[in-house]
Amino acid sequence: MSNDLTQYEREMLQYWLRTKMSLRRIASIMRRTHSVLSKEIHRYADGERKKYRSDVAQRMYEKGKQRQRAGKLDTYPELKKYVESRLREDWSPEQIAGRLKESPPAELAGLLISHESIYYWIYEKSEKYKHLYKHLRTHRSKRKKYGARKSGNMTIPSRISIHERPHMINEKTRYGDWESDTVEFQRGRKNPYLSVQYERKSQLVRIHKLANKSAEETTNALIKTAESVPTTLFQSVTFDNGTEGAGHTHIQHLFEIQTYFCDPFASWQKGGVENMNKLIRQYLPRSTNMHLITCEHLLQIQERLNNRPRKSLNYQTPNEVILKNGSTLT
Numbered sequence: 108m109s110n111d112l113t114q115y116e117r118e119m120l121q122y123w124l125r126t127k128m129s130l131r132r133i134a135s136i137m138r139r140t141h142s143v144l145s146k147e148i149h150r151y152a153d154g155e156r157k158k159y160r161s162d163v164a165q166r167m168y169e170k171g172k173q174r175q176r177a178g179k180l181d182t183y184p185e186l187k188k189y190v191e192s193r194l195r196e197d198w199s200p201e202q203i204a205g206r207l208k209e210s211p212p213a214e215l216a217g218l219l220i221s222h223e224s225i226y227y228w229i230y231e232k233s234e235k236y237k238h239l240y241k242h243l244r245t246h247r248s249k250r251k252k253y254g255a256r257k258s259g260n261m262t263i264p265s266r267i268s269i270h271e272r273p274h275m276i277n278e279k280t281r282y283g284d285w286e287s288d289t290v291e292f293q294r295g296r297k298n299p300y301l302s303v304q305y306e307r308k309s310q311l312v313r314i315h316k317l318a319n320k321s322a323e324e325t326t327n328a329l330i331k332t333a334e335s336v337p338t339t340l341f342q343s344v345t346f347d348n349g350t351e352g353a354g355h356t357h358i359q360h361l362f363e364i365q366t367y368f369c370d371p372f373a374s375w376q377k378g379g380v381e382n383m384n385k386l387i388r389q390y391l392p393r394s395t396n397m398h399l400i401t402c403e404h405l406l407q408i409q410e411r412l413n414n415r416p417r418k419s420l421n422y423q424t425p426n427e428v429i430l431k432n433g434s435t436l437t
Contacts, residue, residue: 110143117161119375124156179220180228186218190225194242198415200225205422244389265356269345269376272367276343279308283342286380289320289351292397299397302328305380310417311425312383314409316402326354333362345377386412
């Protein structure tokens with residue numbers, strides 16, 4: 108594992124520092140060494156816990172990384188063609204770089220490029236390629252970081268804490284453990300919502316349109332997700348503390364599974380679906396009028412995401428992982 112923290116880990120570190128927990132305890136929770144976290148705080152906050160901010164640390168980190176340049180793309184036209192074609196298929200620069208490393212086309216064997224070089228090419232090279240940022244998940248003309256989201260704090264009947272979730276779920280040693288979340292859009296016109304389910308090990312996603320944010324609508328969406336996969340691929344669901352999860356006991360009894368809930372203000376505890384929401388925003392920004400979005404359109408977005416390679420899957424796609432392990436899921 109690299110000693111460099113990810114943006115998500117920096118958000119976790121900021122949260123736990125604010126709780127005044129010891130750095131060694133935080134390191135244990137984050138599964139990082141004490142020295143890595145200590146260096147992070149000294150590097151980006153002059154060693155003062157109270158001054159550490161995840162957004163500032165990430166910005167300083169990326170500024171230091173932007174020394175790499177995209178000279179290879181100017182030198183090798185076929186490599187440039189490959190990168191541009193994958194960007195137009197909505198692959199991220201990291202996915203392109205990883206796939207090129209793990210499964211390169213014959214004509215590009217031995218040619219590697221970093222994802223930072225691709226970002227630099229998109230944003231800093233010639234005007235001819237600036238439009239390619241529209242194929243990135245955020246559609247932003249400049250790289251900008253999101254702050255941490257906060258989940259609601261409420262009491263839910265028969266709620267089981269995420270801290271009681273079995274080790275096999277936390278470590279992703281089996282398939283069938285899902286995270287669920289609701290995606291909101293522009294308010295003021297009774298916009299529909301999205302219910303998003305994310306399978307932790309394969310990173311498979313299911314997306315459903317909701318008329319409102321009620322528990323009944325969310326429960327129906329979860330039933331659709333469960334019925335779309337083999338029984339063994341639906342074994343648990345983890346929620347945040349929103350009211351839409353109040354119907355979880357019905358899901359428990361109907362499918363004989365267990366459900367768990369994150370701590371208040373700790374949406375990072377179900378970081379997989381939170382990251383998936385950001386991917387969905389590439390296609391459906393907050394300003395989207397969801398009344399105009401059909402279920403067929405949502406299915407196209409869902410499968411586009413399920414067919415994008417992931418670094419943590421060794422640059423396989425979620426659908427490829429499910430297909431490859433199909434015999435163990437039925």
